[in-house]
Amino acid sequence: MGRRCSKCLKDARSRVRRPACSGPFELTAWGGCGPSTEPVDYPLLNSTRVVCRRQTVIRFYFLKFVVAVLCLIVVRGVLAFEPVVVTATRTAQTADQVLAPVTVISSDDIQNSQARDLGELLSLVPGIEFTRNGGYGKNTSIFMRGTNSGHVLTLIDGVKLYSATVGTTAFQFLPLDQIDRIEIVRGPRSNLYGSEAVGGVIQIFTKDGSGKTSSHAEVGYGSYNTLTAGAGSTGFSDDSSYSLNVSYSDTDGIDSQTGAQPDKDGYDNTSLTVRWTRYLDAENDLNVSLLHASGNTAFDNAWAGESVVHDSDYTQQVLNFRLDHADEEGWQGKLQFGRSLDDSEMFADGVSDGKFDTTRFQLNGQLDWPVSGQHLLTAGSDYSKESVDSSVTYDIDERSNLGVFLQWQGIYGAQNFVAGTRIDNNEQFGMHTTGNVDYALDLISGHRLNMGYGTAFKSPSFNDLYYPGFGTPTLDVETSSSFEIGLSGDSYRGHWSIRGFQTRIEDLIGYDPVTWASVNVDKARINGFEFEWDGLVRAGLLKNWEMGTSLTLSDPIDRSTNNQLPRRSKEVIQLDLDRQHRSSRYGLNLQYHGTRYDDKANSSRLDSYALIHGYFVYELNRSWAIKTEVNNLLDEVYATAKNYREPGRVWFLRLQYQAEK
Known part of the structure; x- marks a missing residue:
């Protein structure tokens, strides 16, 4: 896949349409x-x-x-x-031309992975770690390049999704069945997106119907009495395309927490995605999409009696309306309206025990225009308003933000440049300015040298600011500066890259040990190194296997105490092996995570662990297939958060149907 042509490749995913020009192009x-x-x-x-x-x-x-x-x-x-990437610069580029470190998880990658939820899938990406408070459907935190879990911006089809009270995204409730692809950009991107984009950006794209007419269905059963079912259909005509997908999952789960209620904590999820695109004319497209996921998840509470049953109803929803324009001169524009919901209500023995709902509206406008064939200028504006509806009384329960940004991309021979800046005016904390500069030099040897510098920020959550007895309304934003340098190139049947980076974060929000009030007290410094290689093995025992391997080394330090930042390890190693042989496809994933600490004082240690996952797919014919997955093959006992269990050996069997016209 490649970058978008305004007339013939209208979609960011490069669906080829008939040319609008009357002749060749x-x-x-x-x-x-x-x-x-x-x-x-x-x-x-x-x-x-x-x-x-x-x-x-x-x-x-x-x-x-x-x-x-x-x-x-x-x-x-x-x-x-090369896949098309739109997240790194808010413009379409091929992945090999993006100057920032980017990973694309395709629909085939999702199908071939052993991941049972989004947290497990994202943890396969270099520079990302995750923690989970128990089994599936339980609170999941994503740490990118050693930054905090609230330092990752999450977009669904371009619409931000998060909880304004907690300040993070509920990854555990976003089903893999509804995802077409994921783009992950590592490093600061506040110059394009504003708050939260300190460690990076994760953009999830729901399934669409561009370029094909198909139908699919699936049923599955596995460990912990887990049942899944799903179906969908896509189609297109000369002037429109559509996609409709539904899925359901239910599991008895595991006993999530030690020292709490001795019961299994189940989880269920019902989800729907709808996407419709209308090609209005040769220059304009209208795109409408909806993601809805809702259900119930049970959890343990160590502060309550052993017989008390705790659970939570949740809803995640994203609605998107987007108008795309691209003319024959290369000018492109976008106008987008989005609304996202993050709703949660907790219960204790069936009685409501707390409600926290976030509603967020956003309106985005963007214009891209080429200059002299070697430069691209981008200007845009984002307006958002978020409100909180809760059983807890906040002194202020809504706020708005207006951001404007400007970006330049240029090519001078073998040199590539990207520079941008953004100004945010927030109703709560006022003005804040961020910027980024990326540079790449294509060497004669075929290698590429990359360098980048950027600043970013994270605005305090409503809990940090206004939660009764805890919040501090005068908090400042958390700010960061990051620098990185890297080298990449192609080797025999493969591609490799190495990158070193440093991130410094100021005014991290911590807690006063006397009053327990939130304060800007902490500082962090994160030094890191990332190595990746992927390609086809041509000789030896693994001949004709596709292999991907990565090594992430980091030193996430709390500068106030010189301790290791909680729940982040200093070394992560990944190895993926996949092979297609006639009607079968099979693979293994091996990973190692080093020692972590669960607290700021580094007094509570979480041991290192190694996991092996595997899968096997057998195609019965062109439409039907059977897939078997085994996670934690060696039944490793480990934890990513203190006092919370992780699933042991997990098996799952799927029957899949896929038909295309």
Whole structure:
């Protein structure tokens, strides 16, 4: 996949449409489409040249049509090598051209993984760790590059989803069945998105119907009396496409917490995604999408009696309306309205024990225009308003934010630049400015040298500010600065990259040990190193296996105490092996996580652990397949949070149906 052409590749996922121009077309440097009489290079696709010449003689019309089709085929062939990424710069680029470290998890990656929930899936990405308070459906925290769990921005189809009271995203409630792909950008991105984008950005894209008509269904059963079922359909016509998917899961779960209620803590989830795109004309598309997930999860409470039953009803919902414009001169624009809900109500023996609902509205506008074929300017604005409806009385229960941003991308020969800045005006803390600069040099050897610097911030949550007896309304935002340098290249049948980074965070929100009030007291410094390699093994015992391996070393230090930051290890090693053999596909994932500490004082140690996961898929025919998954094959006993258990050996069996026209 590759970057978007405004006329012929309308979608960020590069669904090829018939050209809007009457004759042959060309791809300009920034995705423009229009008639041409001269060859033009496409620098962002490794200087691949796609050339079409306008003919005026009527006898060549048929030849023109053939050439246009060949252009599309060539474009699709180029695009197939690298996925399109839109999160790193808010513009479409191929992954190999993005200057920031980015990982794309495709729908095939999700299908072939052994992950049972989103937290497990994300933990396979270099630089990401996760913790979970028990089994599936329990509170899950994501730590990116050693930063706090609230330092990760989460978007669903471009719409921010999080709890304004806690300040984090409920990853445990977002079902994998509804996800088409995920883009993960590591490093600060507040210059484009504002608050939370300190450690990075995770953008989840729901399934769409672009370019295919298909139907699918699945049922599964496994450990802990876990049952899943799902079905969906996608389709398209000349002027529209759609996708509809439903899924359900239910599990008895495990006894999540030691020293609390000795019972199993179950979990169920019912989810729906709907997506519809209307191609209004050659230059404008309307995209509407909805993600809804709701259910119930049980949990333990060590402060209550052994017989008390605790559970929580939850709802996660994201609604998106987006109008995309792209003209033949290469200008592109976007106007988006979104609403997200994060609702939760807890119960003790069936009696309400607390309600915390977040409703967030956002309105985004963005304009991209190419300059001289080698530069792209982007300007945009984001307005958001979030409100809290709770059983707890907050002194202030809503706030708004207006952000404006400007970005420049440029190419000078072998040098690539990205620079941007953003100003946020928040109703609670006032003005804040952030910026980023990224640089890459394509070396003669075929390697690429990357450097980047950026600043970011995290605004305090409503609990930090206004929770009765705890919040401090005068808190400042948490701020950060990050620098990184890296080198990447292609080796024999593979691609590798190494990166070193340092992040410094100031005014981290902590707690006064006397009053227990929230205060800006902590500071952190995180030094890190990331290595990745993926490719095809050509010799030896693993011949013809696809292999991916990564090593993440970090030193996340609390500068106030010189202790290791809680729940973050200093070393993580991953190894993925996959092979396709005739009608079967199978693979293994091996991972090692070093020692962590559960508290700031480093007095409560969490031991290191190693896990092995595996899967096997057998295709019965073109439409039917059986998949077996085994997680924690060696039945390792481990914990990612003190006093909370993790599942032991877990097996799961799926029957899958897929039909395409």
